[in-house]
Amino acid sequence: MITVQQAARLLQENDRFEVLLHAYPDGDTIGSGYALCRALRLLGKQANVRCAHPVPPAYAYITDPYTHQDFEPAFFVSTDVASLSLLGPGGTDYAGKIELAIDHHGTHERFAAHSLVQADAASCAEVVLAVLDALAVPVDAYLANCLYTGISTDTGCFKYTNTTAACHLAAARMMQAGADIEQINQAMFDTKSRARIAIERAILEGMEFFADGKIAFITITNRMRQETHAEEGDLEGITSLPRQVEGVLIGCTLRENEQGEYRVSVRSRGPISSAAICAQFGGGGHTGAAGCRFTCDLATAKQQLLAACTAALSQAQ
Amino acid sequence: MITVQQAARLLQENDRFEVLLHAYPDGDTIGSGYALCRALRLLGKQANVRCAHPVPPAYAYITDPYTHQDFEPAFFVSTDVASLSLLGPGGTDYAGKIELAIDHHGTHERFAAHSLVQADAASCAEVVLAVLDALAVPVDAYLANCLYTGISTDTGCFKYTNTTAACHLAAARMMQAGADIEQINQAMFDTKSRARIAIERAILEGMEFFADGKIAFITITNRMRQETHAEEGDLEGITSLPRQVEGVLIGCTLRENEQGEYRVSVRSRGPISSAAICAQFGGGGHTGAAGCRFTCDLATAKQQLLAACTAALSQAQ
Numbered sequence: 001m002i003t004v005q006q007a008a009r010l011l012q013e014n015d016r017f018e019v020l021l022h023a024y025p026d027g028d029t030i031g032s033g034y035a036l037c038r039a040l041r042l043l044g045k046q047a048n049v050r051c052a053h054p055v056p057p058a059y060a061y062i063t064d065p066y067t068h069q070d071f072e073p074a075f076f077v078s079t080d081v082a083s084l085s086l087l088g089p090g091g092t093d094y095a096g097k098i099e100l101a102i103d104h105h106g107t108h109e110r111f112a113a114h115s116l117v118q119a120d121a122a123s124c125a126e127v128v129l130a131v132l133d134a135l136a137v138p139v140d141a142y143l144a145n146c147l148y149t150g151i152s153t154d155t156g157c158f159k160y161t162n163t164t165a166a167c168h169l170a171a172a173r174m175m176q177a178g179a180d181i182e183q184i185n186q187a188m189f190d191t192k193s194r195a196r197i198a199i200e201r202a203i204l205e206g207m208e209f210f211a212d213g214k215i216a217f218i219t220i221t222n223r224m225r226q227e228t229h230a231e232e233g234d235l236e237g238i239t240s241l242p243r244q245v246e247g248v249l250i251g252c253t254l255r256e257n258e259q260g261e262y263r264v265s266v267r268s269r270g271p272i273s274s275a276a277i278c279a280q281f282g283g284g285g286h287t288g289a290a291g292c293r294f295t296c297d298l299a300t301a302k303q304q305l306l307a308a309c310t311a312a313l314s315q316a317q
Numbered sequence: 318m319i320t321v322q323q324a325a326r327l328l329q330e331n332d333r334f335e336v337l338l339h340a341y342p343d344g345d346t347i348g349s350g351y352a353l354c355r356a357l358r359l360l361g362k363q364a365n366v367r368c369a370h371p372v373p374p375a376y377a378y379i380t381d382p383y384t385h386q387d388f389e390p391a392f393f394v395s396t397d398v399a400s401l402s403l404l405g406p407g408g409t410d411y412a413g414k415i416e417l418a419i420d421h422h423g424t425h426e427r428f429a430a431h432s433l434v435q436a437d438a439a440s441c442a443e444v445v446l447a448v449l450d451a452l453a454v455p456v457d458a459y460l461a462n463c464l465y466t467g468i469s470t471d472t473g474c475f476k477y478t479n480t481t482a483a484c485h486l487a488a489a490r491m492m493q494a495g496a497d498i499e500q501i502n503q504a505m506f507d508t509k510s511r512a513r514i515a516i517e518r519a520i521l522e523g524m525e526f527f528a529d530g531k532i533a534f535i536t537i538t539n540r541m542r543q544e545t546h547a548e549e550g551d552l553e554g555i556t557s558l559p560r561q562v563e564g565v566l567i568g569c570t571l572r573e574n575e576q577g578e579y580r581v582s583v584r585s586r587g588p589i590s591s592a593a594i595c596a597q598f599g600g601g602g603h604t605g606a607a608g609c610r611f612t613c614d615l616a617t618a619k620q621q622l623l624a625a626c627t628a629a630l631s632q633a634q
Contacts, residue, residue, distance in 0.1 A: 159502045159506050166489075171485040172482040175485065181480060190557070191562075200521065244508060245511060246509060
């Protein structure tokens with residue numbers, strides 16, 4: 001593990017950078033990676049960003065001003081990547097080739113020659129900001145947009161429990177540096193696809209309550225996805241829906257996969273352990289959030305899951 | 318208009334305070350009022366909070382530690398109240414009796430002997446924080462919870478366009494002072510009533526799209542409200558729903574009132590003026606958000622509204 005200053009020195013002493021994002025890129029890997037790329041270019045170096053998947057169009061304000069440079073990369077640096085496999089298809093080809101990993105995941109796997117990992121940071125963007133400061137790169141409006149995007153998306157716009165005072169301080173600084181939070185927040189947090197609206201409607205229609213409204217189930221079948229044309233991205237955050245309902249202590253999402261099995265996400269409040277519920281079916285996770293899988297038919301899966309939830313509920317009362 | 322220091326002096330020189338909240342109290346008037354009350358008590362003074370309506374149970378973390386004191390009020394101070402009528406039933410009885418109004422509304426009506434109004438503040442809580450600082454009252458965890466509640470609810474958890482760098486700086490300070498943002502954010506932003514879930518489902522079922530998906534209408538009838546048992550509070554923020562849909566430039570909410578008339582809220586993106594659309598029907602507002610009223614039947618109202626929206630759309634293109 002190296003310090004922010006050591007990471008800055010590594011970047012200063014090298015050139016021809018390829019900044020690697022994780023697959024299915026989210027706001028934090030995108031914001032962190034493009035910010036680092038721009039900072040390196042501002043230092044007179046050559047730098048590109050590389051991702052196994054295309055960056056979603058909602059991030060056009062980050063990708064539009066970016067131009068690809070033509071050079072042979074000599075230094076690979078990853079942002080917000082916890083393991084090689086998360087680079088996506090071909091990710092393991094990078095084994096032994098990555099010089100520096102900048103990350104904030106407690107589960108970071110140390111695949112790089114040098115790792116700068118701050119597990120207490122809510123976002124990788126905050127770690128990148130510290131590196132930019134060590135490099136004495138002034139934060140311009142583009143960098144501010146990138147880093148605000150990383151911080152705000154990884155904290156659910158400062159709503160999730162990982163939000164720290166440092167997140168708010170960094171956000172204030174990014175706003176003072178010219179971050180266009182109106183545009184960013186609208187694109188990230190105030191836009192739902194037509195498919196999302198349609199599948200949300202179908203999900204709400206099928207929402208089931210048990211145990212006096214303390215347990216709620218939602219089910220997402222392949223047929224619902226086909227009928228509403230909902231893609232993976234349209235289902236983001238959907239597993240928090242049943243537990244959001246007032247009075248619900250255990251919220252379960254049953255989601256059919258391509259094999260016709262049901263992946264289950266359990267979310268619970270207070271002392272009720274989602275992990276303990278899921279462990280009964282070979283799954284696991286944390287107290288408030290866990291997962292498991294059922295290979296039986298939906299009705300049987302629901303019955304077994306409900307029995308486990310009801311038992312957990314009565315134990316907690 | 319007086320300064321923060323002058324307001325602090327007024328509070329220091331007086332005693333037996335009644336802190337007035339606005340009717341149908343929201344997070345900002347509640348957080349601001351209870352924070353001010355506690356600060357005055359910390360200064361050894363007598364102080365109570367008064368509101369025309371009960372504080373919703375979601376704010377129990379603010380109201381539970383509060384105890385009513387028995388005394389005859391001698392100094393009335395309002396928080397987050399833009400006009401006397403907003404005090405609710407009996408509000409005009411306070412005419413000429415309110416010594417100090419602390420507020421952040423640009424439309425503040427100066428009903429008090431002294432007004433401390435900071436129209437550039439996103440929340441009244443930020444103005445109260447400045448007063449507490451001038452009074453040299455240290456921010457404890459209770460005050461931090463109150464003020465974080467005011468700032469976060471008035472900015473939609475730092476998502477709305479009124480959010481400033483000052484909001485983030487104040488939020489960071491409240492977190493450092495012990496604000497329990499996990500509990501507050503869960504209660505304020507991560508809980509939906511059963512009635513809200515039910516009426517949202519009904520609203521989504523009836524959502525209509527026009528002009529290639531650029532115009533969306535939702536309708537809320539009295540019958541829908543009766544069938545879902547939705548109260549006023551269950552409909553909070555619902556008018557932003559149609560415009561949240563990807564591709565929608567004009568989102569309209571038609572809502573039946575007790576007289577069977579339809580109140581319309583229009584929300585638009587970019588250069589399209591909601592105010593200009595509503596002005597055609599005797600209404601008004603801002604570019605991005607405006608309102609009007611139809612006394613005709615629903616089908617006719619929709620037809621007229623759609624014609625105005627379509628015209629506004631083609632003008633903007």
